[in-house]
Amino acid sequence: MLKRLIGCFVLLILFSFPVRAEKSPVIAKVGPYTLTRDDFQKELENNAQLKALLTLKPDMKKVLVERWVEVTLLGLAGRDAGLEKDPAVRKEIEEQTRMILARHYYEKRILQGLKVSEKEAQEYYLSHRKDYRIPERIKARHILIRIPEGGDKKAEEEALSRAREIRKKLLSGADFAELARRYSEDPGTKDRGGDLGTFSRGQMIPEFEEAVFRLKVGQISSPIRTRFGYHIVQVEAKIPAQIPPYARIKKRVIQDLLEVKKEKRLSALLMELKKKYSVEVHPENLP
Template identity: 70%
Template sequence: MSRVWWGVVLFFFLFAFPVQAKDSTVIARVGPYTLTRADFEKELAQNPQLRALLSLKPEMKRVLVERWVEVNLLGLGGKEAGLEKDPRIRAEIEEQTRMILARHYFERKVLSGLKVTEAEMQRYYLRHKKDYTLPERVQAQHILIRVPEGADKKTEAAALAKAREIRQKLLAGADFATMAKKYSQDPGTRDKGGDLGLFSRGQMIPEFEKAVFKLKVGEISPPIRTRFGYHIVRISARIPAQVQPYKKVKEQVRKDLLEEKKNQRLMALLRELRKKYPVEVHLENLP
């Protein structure tokens, strides 16, 4: 069985224990353990990976049920063999139990009833407008004359001279896109007339970005040296930073506010638990 399917089966292993479900229609039984339709539907609702797998291959539902049966048969065999008494296995069981308890406690104490109102969302948006602000962007074209890594002074000088020659032609009125298609050594943009599209600060290498954002619209830059070589750049448009309207980012605001509330609840819960249970951390003992 693939690692993915074993992971899915481990989710379903939770259903090996008797539960009271809304739909008690039985899909499979193994000894005292029952898998119901409600169990199956609940797992589908909570597991996007599983939903995706089964939507692509519905026939795998049968395989999943067969694996559920096999896992529980093996589990019953291990129980009969007394493996629960093995200290290492008992430690694993205890660890898994803690993880399951932690997940359900988190869901009950943090996620349960977590919601936001329209008024809260609008207040959050107003407080965090900077988070929904598109940064200043420029539309640029470039022509690259490459300089190989470790190039000697002669090669470096020749590349710079070529870049300066191209710039002079552009200043004299040559069409930038035509020149880029003819001379640029950037295969990713050459056939597009050197078009780099819209970009903001932080998306390009620092030395390129620093020079480009100083340019005025329509200005042709002097050769800009980067690790790739020499760039001649022209800015065709500059879009100032702008706050996106609430309606456009409403769903993102909802997600962000829910995340904030969730984190606040979690931090408060952990502070409460730290007061209740002793905690020791010895980072100096890390390997």
Template identity: 50%
Template sequence: MRFLAILSICLFVGFLGNAYAGDEVLAEVGPYKLTKKEFEAQLEAAPPQIKMIIAHQPELKKELVKRWVEISLFALGAQKAGLDKDPVVKRQIEEATKQILAQAYLEKEVLGKVKQQVSDKELRAYYEKHKDKFQEPEQVRARHILIAVPQNASKKEVEKARKKAEEIRQKLLKGADFAKLAKEYSDDPGTKEKGGELGFFTRSQMIKEFEEAAFTLKPGEISEPVRTPFGFHIIQVEEHKKARQKSFEEVKEKVKEEYLTQKQQEALEKALSELKKKYKTKLNLENL
């Protein structure tokens, strides 16, 4: 119940009236009306986690409407008791109103206008100027079999592990299935059951010794046993992609996201500057 109360307040605070004209009314309390469109608009504007909860429990919608009724009743009760005249409550209402107005101003007069003004020409210009940010680095897709060696292993243990790795390598060179041997011999719990599959990775994502070996192999080649702090690895590269420049069409959405963020930050700073000139501002931080 407490969760529902919090959820309903999150959705409906500031929306106790002004229903959409000509819409179905879901609930009515005194002067307040909750319409279907208003209710759905609030659900659509809810945070992702709340949307997910409601999607999995659609029956909560009825409970939320009931909570809206309760909030409306309590609001009317507070007005009847004169609490809207209480200095503390009045201050809280002023602060809440200020935050709602500030958010609306930002969305409609500052940030929203930037979205409407962005053109493909601007996005292409931003892409050309920042091409280096939209490159696909060199990468390889590989498998490996790990023969683990403890950090405090003796020379005899190290040699035993190296010998085992070499024996497995010879089987592979004779045509044995890499994935099958990985499942049988690998000591890497993260890839063992996947046949040693590591997927694609770029430089600097792996330990130096492993990286150097993987990026020098040609597709299909099998490495000598490669020593790392984890032990001996036998690596097979399946695919090698060279670094390339991504086209504008490929990264258009990412370009738009970055460009909008930059333009919105500029618009925000400009709006603040203009408002500071228009309205007197005074800070007394020393009083903190």
């Protein structure tokens, strides 16, 4: 816990300023450093996990302030001990500084002013409609009769016989969900009456999927053999492939276009910077 809390406030400590007149109320002071309410709130806004923790345990705020004081004291002592001159410490400080400068420069050059107009979003949707296509889906239930791992031919024949008997009951009008609760050996769906929910191609094992997608709505399948055993399946609905209207996925379209704009800006910026600064890469030296 202490390590996590220190991590949350390390940037505040590294970049605190000496005590000065503050409009924001002061929470704590240590030597030349100060922690204000604005500092504290800003750190919370940038750390969703910490913010959620404090929502559940408000008293942890006092613990965070105590850790800020403790780490600031240790930081002051380390500075007075001349640790800033230690090559290993100096390298770590430079690494942190590089990461912080990169983040702020990225925010300034890439994110600042980045937006998508309604017209741009609609045009992007129209030119990328196929990317939002939802494939054909099936809603189905199943009853699984397992074959024991390493089971012999007799065990397989017995499982197949049980599956056929259950299918006869279904064809005679028995309720599928009720029989699934009674006979299915799939613990994940048994209590839901065998409900598999909706799924599209590529989400189930091939031999199961191939057989199920050939079924008509309401049809009871013959026993389908997979590595799990024998399945009896009933398709409850088939949902044709579709492309959602713009209004339904507007937020997703806007977010996708924002990502495209970010990538374009970043690519152009990196090309510009590679011309300005020397870059060498030696992948052959990777361990």
